[in-house]
Amino acid sequence: MTIDIHKVRKDFPILEELIHGKPLVYFDNAATTQKPRQVIDKLTEYYYKYNSNIHRGVHYLSNKSTDGNENARIIVQNFIHAKHSHEIIFTSGATESINLVANSFGEKFIFEGDEVIVSELEHHSNIVPWQLICERKNAVLKVLPFNDRGELMIEKLDGLITERTKIIAVNHISNSLGTINPIRKIIEIAHAKNVRVLIDAAQSVQHKTIDVQDLDVDFLVFSGHKIYGPTGIGVLYGKEELLNQMPPWKGGGEMIAEVSFEKTTYNELPFKFEAGTPNYIDAIGLGAAIEYVESIGMVNIDSHEHELLEYATEKLLTINGLRIYGTAKEKTSVISFLVKGIHFYDMGMLLDQMGIAVRTGTHCTEPVMQHFGIDGTVRASFSFYNTKEEIDVLYNGIVKVCKMFAVK
């Protein structure tokens, strides 16, 4: 089965918008994806008909919202094939999920002289939380480098791990280069030395099938808004035995069992890590987004996006002076590029005038830019609702910008 692109595009109302009088070409999907009606309608339906604070309510609406929230948890559980639904913690996004692990796991397991390993390819949100905990605990942050194609130098990982290494945190797919990292191999190497692994799947759950049990990963995080769901909702998956050992990170309602001024005891998983009124409506929206993605089929999504990547790569490389950063063998539909003599800001601004949305700058991966000795790139990232015709619009747009700069 292939994707019925006309039908799919009708699911996304925003794709019909005109930008500066021109049809929107949305190529900023790695920053956030657009939302299908199925998600928007679900959010509206809950606000219109079922809104009520969840858990511990005795009335009809509260039960209805609670059921929606817990059903969403089960949808996420099945989506990433977790063993238990209570291994799914709802957070505000991948960033908060990483901060939760860095703080809670870090509090319990990281001590002076211990080591944390991240990669040179990480988003700032998978660097800074670890720097903060390392600073607090006098631990050491080590970095696994990547080669000039943007591939992690996995052969160096074993040598980086010592008996003091507590956790390795790497992304599955690089947000700025599109590299797909060999996470299965990383987890194998780490586990052989009893080191825990956190996978940042913010850029992969929307492109690849993930099975946390098969991977045997310890923690996995992602954001709802990058997988066609609402903003402000995200997921932390953690193995039950680990989450049970970890202390709560935030205190408040819902996360407690009993409270007195002498001693407070904590609730069970997953509620121990969900202090305060949770973002239940967006959790329900995330559930709807995952169901939508599953109805399209991950295999179909992957093959359509791969086709777009190959078409765009070949086409853009015919432009004189255009260089693509990130040329890994295993790549998703992200193209980071620069045209010689044209600043990324200028390129982005002029493409915007033509209705084309790309992202420019460092993409929150300054170390990656430093590796290549550049200040930033223009990044076009494709989704299954994009078309080859839209890539032609991008190609023509870049050519037009080049001409504007040539006649100066």
Add this chain to the structure above:
Amino acid sequence: MTINEIQEDIIEEFAGFEDWMDKYAYLIELGTDLSGLDAKHQTESNLIKGCQSKVWFNASLENGLVKLQADSDAIIVKGIAALLIRVFNNQTPQDIMNADLKFIDEIGLKQHLSPTRSNGLVSMVKQIKMYGIAFNHVSK
């Protein structure tokens, strides 16, 4: 010419452009032609580092008039900087202090000066005003 007269001139010039391409081609031309900053002024302390582009900016007071220089790694940003210099260069500190910057909005370049677009231009405008206030104080 006064600050307002120069602004009116610029607004009139831009009114003549038929589409966005002409407008941006002109900004590219302005950016390319702006002489930029002497090497001795391209210092860390003159650098306004946005996460999108960099702006170098220098101001001095000569014979009671403010002299401005600017540079940027992005040509469109440099083009807009050239317009700002055209408006504020060789004006008195007091006129700069009291000036109402309106041409950017009127020629449809407001988006480049939104506080969230960290290209360095917003800080440049703020600094021009600050220098106006500071030099006004000095020249009293």
